[in-house]
Amino acid sequence: MKQDYYEILGLSKGASAAEIKKAYRKKAIQYHPDKNPGDKEAEEKFKLAAEAYEVLSDPNKKARYDQYGHSAFEGGQGGFGGGGMNMDDIFSQFGDIFGSAFGGGFSGFGGGGGQRRMKGSNLRIRVKLTLEEVANGVEKKVKVRRKVKAEGVDYTTCPTCHGTGQVTKIVNSILGRMQTSAPCNHCGGTGQIIGNRPAGADAQGMKVSEETVSIKVPAGVADGMQLKVGGKGNDAPGNGIPGDLLVMIEEVEHETLKREGENLHYxxxxxxxDAVLGGSKEIDTVSGKVRIKIEAGIQSGKILRLRGKGISSLNGYGAGDLLVHVNVWTPRTLSKEQKDFFERMRDDDHFSPKPEKSDKSFFEKVKDMFS
Structure with missing residues (x-):
């Protein structure tokens, strides 16, 4: 079982953004590879702290984590929030957090002075899911057009910035000598320049390729939720890290079932x-059609609860219920014979309303439905 992100950073659930950042910086410096060379346990704690910070520092991800826990990110494959991080990801995303603690900030794995590794841009797509797919989980295969390094391209270290992607200048001012850093103009901040560019490649040695990507969608996702497939975004030039594929969930409305959180309504x-004599009726569920019993004398407005026939919990805590709302249909047109029958029954004692104490009012039913 994965460790709680707040526990990893030594925080309570109500921690502010500033407290989260401060706690992460403390942990990152404590377990930084430069301070703990060859210490695998420290390296794992360093990665866990970065993974926790990546989620808790993002308001949207934090809200999802607070509600669903680690299950909110189970659709991702690798990368942040989806099962493991690597050092390149951490340094490329959060190197500035360390400030001057390790020789003037981030310049690559292993401390200052190394070559910079850029991360490719993320790609975003929408995936439409039926209610059945949402309820049961599904694996989707989608075609994605992404930038990849062209075959045969090679890169050399930029002679201007020596692979750091930054150039430092010292300027004399009335306040004294000041040091400033800016992206290298020669390599565009990548730290590398193209030595050989194959035909069809762009100025960075990239080309567009279509790839089929498999997306595992866990049961219980909701409309608007975002999953991540690590490393399936655009490649980065040189020895950079691929970006991620961000998948936005779009839930297709069901013809007869209406969703309300983990519960369904029919x-x-x-x-x-049928209301007078009773019988049985076939209804839709997310796992197929089922037949339910209608008791004789059932009243319009009665709610039948089918437990566990709703949407699976994203946390893995069972499933919601299917609430069947019974509506007795009153015919608008009748034959003379039918009218005569109801005229005779108008004053019949069996047709007179006699609500019992156990028959709940409309407002009581609504209260029960949302409790």
Missing amino acids: DLYISMP
Whole structure:
């Protein structure tokens, strides 16, 4: 079982953004590879702290984590928030957090002075899911057009910035000598320049390629939720790290079932004879059709609860319920014979309303439905 992100950083759940950043910096400096060379345990703690910070520092991800825990990110494959981080990801994303603690900031794995590794840009797509796919989970295969390094391209270290991607200048001012850093103009901040560019490659040695990507969608996702497939975004030039594929979930409305969180609602219309005599009816569920029993004398507005027939919990804590709302259909047109029958029954004692104390009012039913 994965360790709680707040526990990793030594925080309580209500921690502010400033407290989260401060706690992460403390942990990152404590377990930084430069301070703990060859210490695998420190390296793992360094990675865990970075993974926790990546989620808790993002308001949207933090809200999802607070609600669903680690299950909110189970659709991702690798990368942040989805099962493991690597040093290149950490340094490329959060190197500035370390400030001057390790020789003037981040310049690559292993401390200052090394070559910079850029991360490729992320790609974003929408994936439409039926209610059945949302309820049961599904694996989707999608075609993605992404930038990859062209075959045969090679890169050399930029002679201007020596692979750091930054150039430092010392300027004399009225306040004294000041040091400034800026992206290298020669390599565009990548730290590398193209030695050989194959035909069809762009100025960075990249070309567009179509690839089929498999996305594992866990049961219980919701409309608007975002999953991540690590490393399936655009490649970065040189020895950079690929970006990620961000997958936005779009839930297709079901014809007869309405979703409310983990519960589902179904409107069942029955005739007067069915309400009086009882019987059975076939209804839709996310796992197929089922037949339910209609008791004789059932009242319009009755709610039948089918436990566990709703949407699976994203946390893995079972599933919601299917609430069947019974509506007795009153015919609008009748034959003379039918009218005569109801005229005779108008004053019949069996047709007179006699609500019992156990028959809840509409407002009580609504209260029960949302409790």
